[in-house]
Structure formats: structure tokens, C-alpha cells
Amino acid sequence: MSVPKNAGWRDVPKAGRILEPGSAAEYETGGWRTYRPQHIPENCIHCLFCWLYCPDMSVIARDGKFGEINYKSCKGCGVCAQVCPGKRGQKALVMVLDEAAAATAEESCAEPKAQTK
């Protein structure tokens, strides 16, 4: 039961209380990102340090190997790229500017649109 975007102040739980347990899973934190981790498969040794260290569980492993990054939740903290040993000094995760995510962030900072009810 997440709060609908067009709800008014009368419709939302008091004091910002979250009445539904585990609802953080629905919350997309990807919009917070300025830089996104980009995977370079040829440098990856599948050590899964990135999977282990990611504070957000945004590195998805498959069959004991690097699988993908979940960009809906990845906040772009860069921890994965920092811990990645890569191959022969070449990192398998690098942080690059995420223009799409930056644009989303700007939008969510803007005033809510006028509501019609």
C-alpha cells in the first residue's frame, strides 16, 4: 500500500509513518545516482567482491558469477568499483556519469504538479 502520487495531505498516514512492513523493496533509489557502475565483462574474474560489498544488494550474482547490476536500486556509491580487483590492473567495474538518472533526480526535486480531484 504505497501512497499514490496524487494523494493529498488528508490521505497520507500521519507523521510519515510507514504502515506496510518491507515496503522499502518497492522504493527505487536509483534516482539518487549521479554515477553508475558499468561492468566490463572481459576484465571480470567473478570474485564477487562487488556482490559482497554492495551496501544495497544491487549486484545480482548468478550461478556463483557476476550477473548484473540492479539499476533500480543502485545508488551509485561506487563501493563496488572501489573493491573490484579486475584483471591485470584493469577494473571490471568503473563509475561513469549517469545522465538519465541525474535527470530523474532533478524531476523528483521539482514541486509536485497541481492536483485535480
Next chain:
Amino acid sequence: MSIRVAKTGNEAVAEAMRQMRPDVVAAYPITPQTEIVQIFSGFVADGLVDTEMVTVESEHSAMSATVGAAAAGARAMTATSANGLALMWEIVYIAASMRLPIVMPVVNRALSGPINIHCDHSDTMGARDSGWIQIFSENAQEAYDNTLQALRIAENPNVLLPAMVTMDGFIISHAMEVMEILEDEKVREWVGEYVPENPLLDVDNPVTIGPLDLYDWNMEHKRQQAEAMVQSKAVILKVAEDYAKLTGRRYGLFEEYMLEDAEVAVVVLGSTAGTAKVVVNELRKQGVKAGLLKLRVFRPFPAEEIAAALKHVKAIAVMDRSDSFNAISGPVFAEVRSAMYGVQSAPAIVDYIYGIGGRDVTPEHIRKVYDDLANIAARGKADRILTYLGVRE
């Protein structure tokens, strides 16, 4: 049947707390509130009340523990004064914005510095925008009655805001007077069973309380908080009505004393109202149409009701027992004058800052205020807005 007793303000409030049987009290002693905590903890130690008494290391912790207990779903109380309230500050706002119906007696004392332990209203006036309901008491009887009423007001589902009940430090907190208290069972019935909203200890319905709330929803939650304060006005009056049925003692948002046909009126809160009533009685004997409005509820501020009650007088003096240091007036004046704005041929209105740091206020002082008002009423204007009453010139 109520019981007639002789009690100080602090004793009366500690007694009210014992009778209300809060689940948790977390408090730290500070002059002149100390006795409330001391007497109440005595009740706990003697097994006269089964409250969980949390002895904390500071007022910041007192309010934090009270907020924690209230969020868990407990009926939680604390009490403080002056610098103790100041040290609670951060959590005072949090209690209100988390919509926790905590009741807190505050024994009014001057905020330091220069350090002082005596009465003025600078402590609670500073907290006027914190989102707490604020109820002022003229004497120990009112402090007792207001404490009992505050709980019903705060816990009303349309309100769910914390409430401060104040009394003047030493003047009321330490002076003994004859008053009436209710029987324990009557108070037990009055407070009833507390049904908290979204308590943390309801493990079948897990809830997150106090999450980060940024520009996307914070304003909506603040709007709700403002609305609760608006709604509280009707609840305060309804609770007062129920309380009158129980005790015969009537309360409103304010008390009008000889105000109906008054030509000059003083607006005052706290113990000075008692002194001012004596002066009003004397003046009436001399044929002066003097009246008085004693503010009981400062938050929510009863602006429209005050304007209606004062619109017919010729001159009004507002008594401020604290300064705003805004280079204009004290805080009560600012609100009362704002309430009077727009009233057709509005009365002249002036402010007196008095009784700072416990400076004694005598009938002579109040008489001087009424003399000034007679002058202002006759001339239809005041020479200045603000006078410091009883200061050495």
C-alpha cells in the same frame, strides 16, 4: 464527591500524575519543577502507582525516553522547567511532529541567562511554535484540572498532539492553597483506557515511525499537524464541558472576568490573573469599568474568540511575562494585536512586559496599567506600544 486538600502546585500535579497512572514517566529534576519528580518517584517507590519511572541523565534524554515510550504505545509523561525545556528542545519538536500525545507539566521559570530560577514565561513562550498544545494555569487547582484535561485533549483521535500544562514557578508551584481533587477511581474513569495509534509494540502490525521525510511529503505531514491544532480547539471545549460535569469547575479557551461591559481590559495569563482580579474588583467599586481576559489556552491561539470578546472595549493592555526581543513587543501582545486586526474601530492596544526573572508584580503595578488604560481610552490613542512594568528607570 471531591476531596478538599491543601496542596502546593507541584504537589497537586504530582497527585494528578499518580491518579492518571501513566505507563512511563521519564524525567529529570530541575528547579522549580523538582518536587513533581521527587514526589512522583516517591509514589512509585511506595508502590502507590505502577508507572515505569525512568531516571535519566538529562532533559534531552527525558524527552527522548518519553517519545520512545509513547511511540511504543505507552501513556508517557514527563515534566520540566526553563533550561530543562531548552535542553529538550530538539525532541520537543519531534514529539509534536510524530503526533505523540504526551502530557508535560512545565513549571514556568526564566530561561538563563543571567541565571535565574524564578518565574517568567520565557521558557514556554519560546516553545510556542513547537506544535505542542499550551495550557496556562492561574493556581494549583487549575494546574491539577488542566493536567487531567490535557490528557483527554492530547489523546483525542482528531488531535494526537502533545500538551504542556504550565504553572508559575514558586508563585504557584511552591505556594500552598486549598483545592479540590477527585477520587482515584473518578480519575481512572476520566482518563480511561489508552488506545494508541500505530504503536511500535503492536508486533502484528509492524510500523516504521520517524523515517526520513523530505520535500516529497514533509509539507503534507506538516499540514496535517497544523490541522490537528485547528481541530484541538473544539476538543478542548468539549473536554472542558465533560470536566465541568464531573467537577462543577468550568473552563474555556480563556476566562472573561467582568469583561462584558468593560471599557478597559487587561489580557493576562498565569498567576498574575489572580492579582489583576483583585484590582478589577477594587476598580469596579470605584465605578471604573475594568475587565480582564485570562488566557488559558495559548496554543491553539483562540484569535477569533478573543477578538469577539474584546471588540467592544476602548483600550486593552496585554501583559507579557517574557520578551520577544523583536524590538516591538512581547509574544502575547503580537498575537492578541494580530487577532484584533480588522476589527471595526479596533480598541487601542498596548503591551506591558512585567515580572521578568520573578520580579514581583503587585496590585499597585496592575492599578498603574488600568490608570494608563483609562488615559488611553479617554484620548483614543496611546503614546507608545511597549512599557516595561516595574523596571528600575
